């Protein structure tokens with residue numbers, strides 16, 4: 001029955017799309033870009049798993065239209081007009097100068113409803129309050145000390161034994177899966193001081209990461225579909241909505257399990273993280289002294305799930321693309337290793353070339369391929385485009401990393417050197433030109449933490465092991481709000497005996 005309803009739905013949607021495409025192609029060109037190319041570009045944004053080179057074509061198309069495309073015709077599909085931009089001046093205007101006119105909007109909140117009511121989905125006053133709360137945690141000096149300790153401890157006692165085991169038995173392992181588990185354990189430790197130990201030589205199933213990935217895919221497909229269509233899917237309990245329902249249950253179950261185990265540990269006096277995690281921050285700020293009550297437990301659940309999502313999906317995705325890129329560029333790997341040997345793998349601030357190689361990965365494979373905002377009032381952008389209220393402004397973060405107008409003719413090359421000044425420091429690049437961590441008042445709150453985790457993990461692995469990526473492994477991105485690898489990254493790990 002389920003597949004019957006699904007087939008009928010797919011046939012009617014396809015018929016609808018074909019008719020609309022015929023009408024679409026018969027209309028005139030937009031900004032001098034032929035409609036066929038425009039459609040291809042839109043499709044690449046909507047279905048990033050077509051292949052990575054389609055993203056290059058989106059960048060080309062944006063370049064031809066001077067960085068901005070106003071797609072009036074697209075409104076038939078989502079019910080909203082779309083303006084796609086890669087122009088740094090527009091990015092600055094939307095994310096900073098005219099910030100109050102560009103919230104994420106109520107649809108965004110609905111698309112990521114699995115995260116609950118948190119900083120990520122809030123706008124205006126509610127967002128200000130949430131941001132203040134999370135900031136009070138991330139800028140707390142004890143939080144930095146505690147996170148650094150947690151990260152190194154998980155690498156030494158969690159990651160190294162797994163890599164040693166895989167190396168000894170010459171196992172083929174999925175690096176993406178390893179990074180997801182490592183960062184997940186770290187994120188749980190940071191948020192409530194409890195280690196669920198997903199990373200281990202038993203290669204235990206990790207239902208939480210799978211659930212988060214499914215939730216990301218469902219959120220992405222909601223962005224692509226007309227509102228009423230995904231709601232119909234949800235009502236019928238089919239497709240990605242069915243997966244999301246299961247994912248939601250899993251997330252809630254794992255959350256409840258971790259919280260109760262944490263409470264057991266606390267009751268036994270094994271709590272070593274007083275005042276520097278989410279549980280603690282509620283106490284530190286006096287926001288929510290009674291967080292254990294049912295009403296505030298939801299607040300705690302939403303904040304923790306969002307924090308883990310922000311930390312785990314982004315950082316593990318970037319680490320995966322980093323090892324993929326480094327494997328394709330042995331000279332870069334040699335330079336990173338040389339730098340680590342000259343310094344100490346734990347002195348992360350001295351590892352400038354490694355930092356540059358991570359920035360280069362962020363440029364070419366940003367974990368968040370697009371940023372989306374909704375205009376409240378009509379506005380004129382610095383590029384001269386006039387938009388109506390309710391226009392969806394999409395910042396093409398992924399395409400921006402692949403544009404000659406921003407990065408020069410060698411923009412497709414993986415060249416960490418572009419991030420290093422003549423004095424040997426990291427080059428400062430405007431966030432409006434490189435919005436991988438977003439920019440303006442809503443800029444990512446975890447940039448330093450992310451770099452610390454990525455550098456510590458990468459330095460440890462490159463210092464101790466040779467990573468041999470499986471030949472001809474397909475490196476395709478998933479169709480998701482996060483740029484995960486669709487088939488993971490299979491590799492063998494050879495110990496260097498250092």
Ligand code: HEM
Pocket residue numbers: 119120131134138307310311312314315318366367368371372435436437438441442443444445446447449450
């Ligand atoms: C490579 C790693 C990371 C990348 C590329 C990244 C990127 C981003 C981006 C693009 C946004 C803006 C999203 C939007 O406005 O739609 C964001 C927001 C945010 N990130 Fe990160 N992030 C990373 C790691 C982290 C980590 C480790 C944390 C943990 C503290 C974190 C915490 C946050 C928070 C709390 C926000 C919401 C800020 C707000 O809306 O005011 N991120 N991040």
